[in-house]
Amino acid sequence: MNKNHESHYTENVQHHLQQVQSLLEKHALVETLALKQEMPRQERHELLGAILHKQHLAELQDKLANLHSSDIAFILEALPIEQRLLVWDLVKADRDGEILIEVxxxxxxxxxxxxxxxxxxxxxxxxxxxxxxDLAHDLPHAVMRDVFKSLTIEEREQLRAAMSYPEDAVGALMDFDMVTIREDVTLEVVSRYLRRFDEMPDHTDQLFVVDRNDIFKGVLPLNRLLVNEPEESVSKLMRTDTIKLHPDDKAEQAAQAFERYDLVSAPVVEEDGKLVGRVTVNTVMDYIRSQSESEILNTAGLRGEEDIFASVWKSVKNRWMWLALNLCTAFFASRVIGEFENTIEKLVALAALMPIVAGIAGNSANQTATIIIRSLALGQVNQSNARRLISKEITIGGINGLIWGGMAGIFAFFLYKSVLLGVILTGAMVLNLVLGALAGLMIPLFLQRIGRDPAIGSSVMLTAITDSGGFFIFLGLAAIFLIN
Amino acid sequence: MNKNHESHYTENVQHHLQQVQSLLEKHALVETLALKQEMPRQERHELLGAILHKQHLAELQDKLANLHSSDIAFILEALPIEQRLLVWDLVKADRDGEILIEVxxxxxxxxxxxxxxxxxxxxxxxxxxxxxxDLAHDLPHAVMRDVFKSLTIEEREQLRAAMSYPEDAVGALMDFDMVTIREDVTLEVVSRYLRRFDEMPDHTDQLFVVDRNDIFKGVLPLNRLLVNEPEESVSKLMRTDTIKLHPDDKAEQAAQAFERYDLVSAPVVEEDGKLVGRVTVNTVMDYIRSQSESEILNTAGLRGEEDIFASVWKSVKNRWMWLALNLCTAFFASRVIGEFENTIEKLVALAALMPIVAGIAGNSANQTATIIIRSLALGQVNQSNARRLISKEITIGGINGLIWGGMAGIFAFFLYKSVLLGVILTGAMVLNLVLGALAGLMIPLFLQRIGRDPAIGSSVMLTAITDSGGFFIFLGLAAIFLIN
Structure with a gap:
């Protein structure tokens, strides 16, 4: 890892990005390159070298050589595709792997x-x-075969193990960079052993104590190694009450353990007690970030993270599902209104007022759902308190219905000089907000019950219910009480 | 910190919660307690002790004594207010502080x-x-005065420093638990110095090298301390190219540095080179989690995190702003429709079709905004690539308009047997989706430009535009081409 590049944080990464962009623009080489995208990388690179002012290119290459791999990854993400590929060509090949992991x-x-x-x-x-x-599913099979052949037997075993877990399991987060020691030695011996390393793995805050069969015995925090006398024995100082993860544990649970207990690393141990790997806080942090991002994306109906410079078609594909679903629910709502066309014909004011009934209830229902989804994710809602929540949210729906429905009723009265119309509008809003509150609670709870992620799809269903429900309630009340 | 409680992770915290809940229910004491909420804590506690089967209470208290503070915090959050206060009474007073920090x-x-x-x-x-x-703004002034008096002069200085930074500054994340050493000593001396500690501060992955005026010189990673020979000197092995944070830096920037460079701790250094504190990865992780949560809450128009067992009135207050804003925009949209009442009267099908035009564009605009907001947060969008994004998103809007608008047009044709109506519906959807794409881009960019958080409020504004815009475009086109 290129630790020596960290110094550049002071002039932060946005600044690097601007420098790279301005170097790229100086050349006006983007157009030239766009034509050559089909060429193999090597040829393209050579051609470029010939065409361009060599010194500008060298300047860009120098700049890149001095950047941390993570910063290069950031810059690659922020560049349009042609510029991105040019920069990628200029990066030293021996950093390709690291950077591919980061983007x-x-x-x-x-x-x-x-x-x-x-x-x-x-x-x-x-x-x-x-x-x-982590990279495997993006690489062609032939490449993976080559790579596999180049590994030692132990590494092949690790690779097989790491690839065998689903993305949301602890097994997929773990690495194999552990320092293991035996319990029957003194700290002095441990210290001498460590001095034989050139460097310890990143995030080594504790050494793992195992027996000769790799059975996990405990951990020796570096903290304890450092503050105790060299004559002390590992068995006396090691901690046996530490958190152990299992490779099949949910990654989210491990993430919560890291947050709750402020861990830097944790051992991963199989049922038979064998130490198989460890999870470190940086992986957990990446996991948390990517989870919260996909939650935000999913809430907007985006299926995955979208390269902001992806082609238009890729973006359309990423977004179509949601829009298609939305069109279906809109068609349905439209048919609900269609059933009341006679009513609307007699009092066209209904058409102007009906979106108010639908809109507010949709918003209020989404607020309820957001709170429930968050509590479900934290594990704070269970059967013993769900009923309480339901009655609370329905009360809130009713109160909000009276407040905002009341205001909307007054608004309607002043516009259309009809007390009855105002009362019907208020009544419809109370009913629709209560319906929304119920739906906002039940849909996430139902999705959770059937084992689906309650964050995905709740909002489309909610809007469908509050739209169609709102139109039906409002126009239905009007048809009964107003139009005769 | 109660590290010795960590072992309980294996039977996870949801399990603890259920145990506590069932103990609470056994007593059926909740009602009794609810009546006594006004009593001072001490009296209530005594009364409880007298009323209850003592052994059940003791069982609960034992259970709590064995839990990690973070787990107790979790349980407190998941309990309704009366049960929560009962559990709070049973927690040993000497853990109150830790738990208050966690909830x-x-x-x-x-x-x-x-x-x-x-x-x-x-x-x-x-x-x-x-x-x-962190606790200060929740404590009564009198308490803070007492606390302040009990501190040493150095601690008072630290407290003043920590309280002087805004919540989103590095200064608010930092702590003062640093181990500092001098550069002119050998590792041997450092090791001897460390052995004088009972325990090192959590998350000590590096020692901070300072001169006698506390001027920051570099860091000595424990890693290097452990793998090198005792005779080596600190000055030779310390790293001077490390990341330095400044107390006024944005917390978000520091979080990105921690993620990008996989840090465990980082020094906080003032302009004059003085080391004032450090930031550790656990604080950063909490910060990231709370940021992503408030983003999700804000997107739904919730002003802050909501205690799921808060009173109905508190919840109504937390949610009202958004609903009020929504009512205003709904009134406006309603007036837009109102202007076309004559048109609708002549062709009532328009009323049934108009929500389709508004709904899809609103969704599509929110997708655009979500992607832009995310890229803005990462710092990937700047002037040099914004124009490119605009043309891309408008193209996507147009294409989606043709696809979904085309389908909606066919639907309308089959229902109402009017080619012109179908064409107008399609045209209105194309225009409204393009309008939505423009708004989805420009609103976040504008909010960012004026220094506001683009995640807050974008979606209400967007819906207002795509609703009112959709009604206006569709009904306007119909008035011009269809009704004469």
């Missing part, structure tokens, strides 16, 4: 598409087995 | 409200100065 899935795809089988193999071979596992 | 703002308020000035002072005095600072 988002969508951008990784665009980079991998331009690389030869040979380049990909070399990039993958720079990585640890757990990182190769 | 959410809303729940903290409910706990603090039941505590006497004396209890609060004791709770605060168990904490480090940076933690007291």
């Amino acid at each position: 988002s899935d969508a951008v990784r795809e665009s980079l991998i598409a331009t690389m030869s089988r040979e380049e990909l193999r070399e990039a993958a071979e720079q990585l640890d087995t757990d990182e190769i596992a | 959410s703002d809303a729940v903290r308020e409910s706990l603090i409200a039941t505590m006497s000035r004396e209890e609060l002072r004791e709770a605060a005095e168990q904490l480090d100065t940076d933690e007291i600072a």
Whole structure:
């Protein structure tokens, strides 16, 4: 890892991005390059070198060489595709692997598409087995076969293990960079052992104590190693009450354990007591970030993270599902209104007022759902308190219905000089807000019950219910009480 | 910190919650207690002890004594207010401080409200100065005065420093638990110095090297301390190219640095080079989680995190702003429709079709906005690429308009047997989706430009535009081409 690049944080990464952008613009080479996208990377690179003012290119290359891999990943994500590929060509090949790990899935795809089988193999071979596992589903089969052949037997085993877990399991988060020691030695011996390392793995805050069969015994925090006398024995100082993760545990649960107990690393132990790996806080933090991002994206009906410079078609594909679903529910709502066309014909004011009934209830229902979804995610809602929540949310729906429905009723009265119309509007809003509150509670609870993620799809269903329900209630009340 | 409670992770916290709930229910004492909420904590506790089967109470108290503070905080959040206060009474007073730090703002308020000035002072005095600072705005002034008096001069200085930074600054995240060393010593000396500690501060992955004026010189990673020979000197092994945070830096920027460079701790250094504190990864992780949560809450128009067992009135207050705003925009949209009442009277089908035009555009605009807001937060959008994004999103809007608008047009044709009506519907949807795409881009960019958080309020404004715009475009086109 290029630790020596960290110093550049002071002039932050947005600044780097601007510098790279201005260097790119200086050349006005973007157009030239866009034509050559089909060429193999090597040829393109050579051609570029010939065409361009060599010193500008060198300047850009220098700049990139001094950046941390994560910063290069950031810059690649922020550049349109042609500029991105140019920068990618200028990055030293021996950093390709690290950078591929750092970029988002969508951008990784665009980079991998331009690389030869040979380049990909070399990039993958720079990585640890757990990182190769993360990359595996983006690499062509042939490349993975080559990579697999180049590994030692132990590494193959690790790679197989890492790839065998679903993305949301602890097994998918773990790495294999552990320092293990035996319990029957003194701290002095441990210290001497450590001095034989050139460097310890990142995020080593504790050493893992195992027996000769790799059975996990406990951990020795570096903290304890450092504050105690060298004569003390590991068995006396190690902690046996530590958190153990299991490779099949849910990643979200592990993330909560890291947050709750402020962990830096945790051992991953199988049923038979064997230590198989560890999870570190940086992986957990990445996981939390990506989870919260996909929650935000899903709430808007986006299926995955979207490369902001993806082609128009890719973006359309990423977004179509939601819009299609929305069109269906809109058609349904439209048919509900259609059933009342005679009523509207007699009092066209209804058409102007009906979106108010639908809109507010939709918003209020989404507020209820957001709170429930959050509490479900934290595990704070269970059968013993769900009933209480239901009666609370219905009360809130009713109160909000009276407040905002009352105001809307007064508004309608002043516009159309009809007390009855105002009362019907208020009544419809109370009923629709209560309906929305019920739906906002029941839909997430139902999705959770059937094992689906309550954050995905709740809002489309809610809007469908509050729209169609609102139109039906309002126009129905009007048809009964107003039009005769 | 109660590290020895961590072992309980294996039977996870939801399980603890259920146990506590069932113990609480066994007593059926909830009703009794609800009547006594006004009594001071002490009296209530005594009364309880007298009323209840003592052994059940003891069982609950034992259970709580064995839990990690973070787990107790979790349980408190998941309990309705009366049960929550009962459990709070049973928690050992010497853990009050830690637990108050862990719970959410809303729940903290409910706990603090039941505590006497004396209890609060004791709770605060168990904490480090940076933690007291976090609690400060929830404590009564009198309590803070008492606490302040009990601190040493150095601690007072730290507390003042920690409280002087806004919530979103690095200064608000930092703590003062640093181990500092001098550069002119050997590792041997450092090791001997560390052995004088009973325990090092949590998350000590590096020692901070300072001169006698506390001027920051560099860091000595424990990693290097452990793998190198004792005779080596600190000055030779310390890293000087490390990331330095400034107390006025944005917390979000520091969080990104932690994620990007996989840090465990980072020094906080003032302009004059003085080391003032450090930031650790657990604080950063909490910050990231709370940010992503408030983003999700804000998107739904909730002003802050809501205690799920808050009173109905508190919840109504938390949610009213958004609904009020929504009512205003709904009134406006209603007036737009009102202007076309004559048109609708002549062709009532328009009333049934108009929600389709508004709904889809609103969804599509929100998708655009979500992607832009995310890219803005990451700093990937700047002037040099904004224009490109605009043309891309408008193209997507147009294409989606043709696809879904075309389908809606066919639907309308089959229902109402009018080609012109279908064409007008399609045309209106294309125009409204393009309008939505423009608004979805420009509103977040505008909010960002004027220094507001683009995640807050975008969606209400967007819906207002696509609703009113959709009604206006569709009914306007119909008035011109259809009704004459």
